[in-house]
Amino acid sequence: MKKTVLREYAKLLAIKGVNVQKDQEVVIVAELDQPEFVKMLVEECYRAGAGKVTVEWSYQPLRKLSVRYQKEKVLSRVEDWEIEKMKHRAKTLPAMIYLESEDPDGLKGINQKKMAKCLGIRRGVFKPYRDEMDNKYQWCIAAVAGKDWAKKVFPGERSSVAVEKLWEAILYTSRAQGDGIKNWEEHNEDLKNRYEYLNSLSITELHYTSSNGTDLTVGLLPQGRFLGGSETLLNSDVEFNANIPSEEVFTSPDRNRADGVVYASMPLSYQGALIENFWFRFENGKIVEAHAEKGEELLNSILDTDEGARYLGECALVPYDSPIRNSGILFYNTLFDENAACHLAFGEGFSACVKDYEKYTLEEIRELGINNSIVHVDFMIGTKDLCITAKTSDGTQVQIFKDGNWAF
Numbered sequence: 001m002k003k004t005v006l007r008e009y010a011k012l013l014a015i016k017g018v019n020v021q022k023d024q025e026v027v028i029v030a031e032l033d034q035p036e037f038v039k040m041l042v043e044e045c046y047r048a049g050a051g052k053v054t055v056e057w058s059y060q061p062l063r064k065l066s067v068r069y070q071k072e073k074v075l076s077r078v079e080d081w082e083i084e085k086m087k088h089r090a091k092t093l094p095a096m097i098y099l100e101s102e103d104p105d106g107l108k109g110i111n112q113k114k115m116a117k118c119l120g121i122r123r124g125v126f127k128p129y130r131d132e133m134d135n136k137y138q139w140c141i142a143a144v145a146g147k148d149w150a151k152k153v154f155p156g157e158r159s160s161v162a163v164e165k166l167w168e169a170i171l172y173t174s175r176a177q178g179d180g181i182k183n184w185e186e187h188n189e190d191l192k193n194r195y196e197y198l199n200s201l202s203i204t205e206l207h208y209t210s211s212n213g214t215d216l217t218v219g220l221l222p223q224g225r226f227l228g229g230s231e232t233l234l235n236s237d238v239e240f241n242a243n244i245p246s247e248e249v250f251t252s253p254d255r256n257r258a259d260g261v262v263y264a265s266m267p268l269s270y271q272g273a274l275i276e277n278f279w280f281r282f283e284n285g286k287i288v289e290a291h292a293e294k295g296e297e298l299l300n301s302i303l304d305t306d307e308g309a310r311y312l313g314e315c316a317l318v319p320y321d322s323p324i325r326n327s328g329i330l331f332y333n334t335l336f337d338e339n340a341a342c343h344l345a346f347g348e349g350f351s352a353c354v355k356d357y358e359k360y361t362l363e364e365i366r367e368l369g370i371n372n373s374i375v376h377v378d379f380m381i382g383t384k385d386l387c388i389t390a391k392t393s394d395g396t397q398v399q400i401f402k403d404g405n406w407a408f
Contacts, residue, residue, distance in 0.1 A: 001145075001164060001167040001168075001171075003040075005171065006037055006040060006167075007040055007044070008176065008180060009171060009174070009176045009180065010037065010040040010041040010043075010044040011044045011047075011048075011180075011181075012174075012176055012180040012181060012184070012244070013041060013044070013097060013140060013142050013244065014041065014044040014045045014047070014048045014050075015044075015048055015181060016180070016181055016184045016240075016241055016244070017097065017140035017142060017240065017241055017244055018095035018096070018097055018138040018139065018140045018240050019095075019138055019238055019239060019240045020045050020048035020049055020050045020095055020138075021049060021095075021238060022049040022051075023049065023050075023051035024049070024050055024051060024094065024095055025050070025051060025052045025053075025054070025092055025094035025095070026045045026050045026052070026053045026054070026094055026095045026096075026097065027053075027054050027055075027056060027089075027094045027095070027096050027097070028041060028042065028045075028053065028054070028055045028056070028097045028099065029055075029056045029058060029096070029097070029098045029099065030055065030056075030057060030058065030099040030101070030144075031057070031058055031059065031060070031099070031101045031102060031146060032057050032058070032059045033101060033146050033147065034099060034101055034144050034146070037099070037144050038055055038099070041097065041099075042055065045095075045097075050095075054094075060102055060103060060106035060107060060272060061106075063107065063272075064106070064107055064110055064272075067107075067110050067111055067114060067115045067118075068110070068111070072114060072117065072118055075114070075115075075118040076117070076118035076119075076121035076122055078122055078125045078126070083125075086126055086129040086130075087129065089129070089133065089137075090129045090132045090133050093133060093136055093137040094137065095137065095138040095139065095140075095240075096137065096138070096139040096140070097139070097140050097142070098139070098140070098141045098142070099142060099143065099144050100141065100142070100143045100144070100333060100335055101143065101144045101145065101146030101149055102146060102148075102149060102272065103146065103148030103149055103152065103272070104149060104152050104269045104272070104274060104332035104333065105148075105152060105272065105273075105274070106148065106272040107271055107272025107273055108272065108273060110272065110273070112271070112273060112297065112298040112301060113297065113298075113301050115271060116271075116298070116301040116302060116305065117301070119271075120305040120306065120374060120375075123305075123374040123375070124306070124374050127374050131362055134351060134362070135231075135233065135234040135351065135352055135357075136233060136234050137233070138233065138238065138240035139240070139242055140240060140241060140242055140243070140244060141242065141243050141244075141335055142174070142243075142244045142335075143170050143174075143333065143335060143336070144170070145163045145164075145166035145167040145170060146163075146166075147159050147162070147163055149166065149332075149333070150162035150163040150165065150166040152332055153165075153166055153169075153329060153330070153331060153332065154166065169327055169329050169331075172323060172327060173245045173323045173324045173327055173336060173339070174244050174245045175187055175245065175323070176244075184230075184241065184244075187229065188229035188230045188241070189229075190229075191228035191229035191246075191248075191249055192228065192229055194228065194249050194406070195225075195226035195227055195228045195249045197408065198226045198249065198390075198400070199225050199226055201390060201392050201398055202392050202393040202394075203220050203390040203391065203392055203393075203398075204219065204220055204222075204391050204392060204393055205217055205218060205219045205220060205257070205390070205391045206218050206220065206253075206315060206388055206389070206390055206391075206400070207388065207389045207390075207391070208260075208262065208342075208381065208386065208387075208388050209386070209387050209388075209389075210263070210265075210381070210383045210385055210386045210387070211383070211385050212263045212265065212383055213261060213263050213279070214260075214261065214262045214263050214381060214383075214386070215260045215261055216258065216259070216260035216261060216262040216282065217257075217258070217259050217260055218253045218254075218257065218258045218312065218315055218344075219253060219254040219256075219257025219258065219285075220251060220253050220254060220257075220315075221252075221253070221254050221354065221368060221369050221370075222393075223354050223355050223368055224251050224252065224253070224254075224353055224354060224355070225251065225353055225354070225355050226249050226250065226251045226317075226353075227249070227250060227251070227350075227352065227353060228246075228248060228249035228250060229241065229246065231352065234358055235358065243335060243339070245323070245324065245335070245336065245339050246339055247318045247319070247322045247323070247324065247339040247340075248316040248317060248318045248338070248339060248343075249316070249317045249318075250314055250315060250316035250317065250350075250353075251314070251315055251353045252313055252314055252315075252349035252350045252353040252354075252370050252371070253312050253314075253315050253349075253369075254285070254369040255285050255308075255311040255312060255313075255349065255369050255370065255371040256284060256285040256311075256369060257284070257285055257369075258282040258284075258285045258286075258311075258312050259282055259283060259284065259285075260281070260282060261279060261280070261281050261282075262279065262280055262282070262344065262381055263278075263279040263381065264277070264278045264279065264379050264380060264381060265341055265380050265381055265382055265383050266330065266337050266340070266341060266380040267330075267332065267337075268295075268299075268334065268377070268379050268380075269332045269333055269334060269337075270295075270298065270302065270334075270377065273295060273298055274294065274295060274332065275292050275294065275295030275296075275298055275299050276292065276293055276294040276295060277292060277293035277294065278290065278291060278292030278293070278295070278296070278299055278379075279291055279292075280346075282312075285311050285312065286310050286311055287303060287310040287311070287346060288310075290303055302375060302377060303346070305347075305373070305374060305375050306373055306374055306375070307373075308347060308348070308371050308372045308373030308374075309346060309347050309373050309374075309375050309377075310346065311346065311347075311371045311373070312344055312345065312346055312349075312371065313345050313346065313347045313348045313349035313350070313370075313371040313373065313376055314343075314344060314345035314349065314350065314376070314378070315344055316338070316342060316343045316344070316345070316378070317342055317388070317400065317401065317406075318338070318339055318340070318341055318342050318343065318382060319401075319404065319405040319406050320341065320382055320383070320384050320386070320403075320404030320405050321404070321405050322339060322340055324336055324337070324339050324340035325340040325341065334378050337380055338378045338380055340380070340382070341380040341381065341382025341383070341404075342380070342381055342382035342386060342388070342401070342404075343378050343379060343380045343381055343382065344378070344379060344381055345376055345377055345378040345379070346373075346375075346376075346377055346379075347371065347373040347374075347375040347376040347377055348371060348372065348373045348374070348375065348376040349370040349371040349372070350370070351365045351370060353370070354368060354370060382404060383404060384403065384404045385403055385404060386401055386403075386404045387399070387401055387402055387403070388400045388401035
């Protein structure tokens, strides 16, 4: 891919992704295979006004070795310096950019149960600091074309060709071709118009049906609201886009109101492993049954992370006719695949999905019915014949989705 094109993409992430503020600290998390793009992104963050940019490198093979050889006590331990780092971030609120380029099969063969258990312990320690930072800092998850990931998506191509094709797909679906900044301004306006219409309906529940067997009713909160596109920091006018790409309008439901069965329509890539052909049965908001043709043990280990992991934290509406779906590519990456179809997420809910959330404490937000968990896992349920009907506070039935797409 031409460097001039990648430079514009890096600029998009710095300006429309996290919207770097003057003298702000920026932290970039990336894999070792992306030094050239990371260098561009660091420079664009400085050009946008960053006071300091730090890069934290990650490497799948090392994570795999850690899980294999470290004892659970060591693998789950949080060191004092890690706590101090989180305290520093909670105080300084740096903009966080997460670049995804990992091999979807990179952790194949790992002891998933051991890894999930230890990650759960570590996340539990970090959660109070993350809660303290919630809605107060900018963050953005975006992607770069890793070689192994590209070969997974385009298995019949040479590595160089596969990487070029993946870059093209990333830029297309991220609306980064041409004037990316203008593209996102228009896209955010469209998403805003849609979620404002949904909010005007006073929806109390959503009913999902599809020919694959999905028949699920999810209750929404009276104080809840839909959001989408750019977000605004608490007590600030700073806007940022947490996901590039993003096609969704979403809300956090009432954790105690979900009943029925829902089938996943796409594989779930989680921590370097794939979960395929899975489904859930809900009763009174809780996942009481979960099965998968592949990866069932991993799936249930995630659901057993904590008490909140078996409850819904998000309902996201994404048209079947979206850039990612139209690309015809299965990315094996949730950032992309979740934006190709309507999806749900079990685990942590979003406090910002409560109207006037700034007037509530976090404890009050959770008492209203926003789910609390140390995990948040999106899974895709959208199909070409998915229908979603909304029930409003006055009992009216309004069709929101028909044949996989917006009905309005």
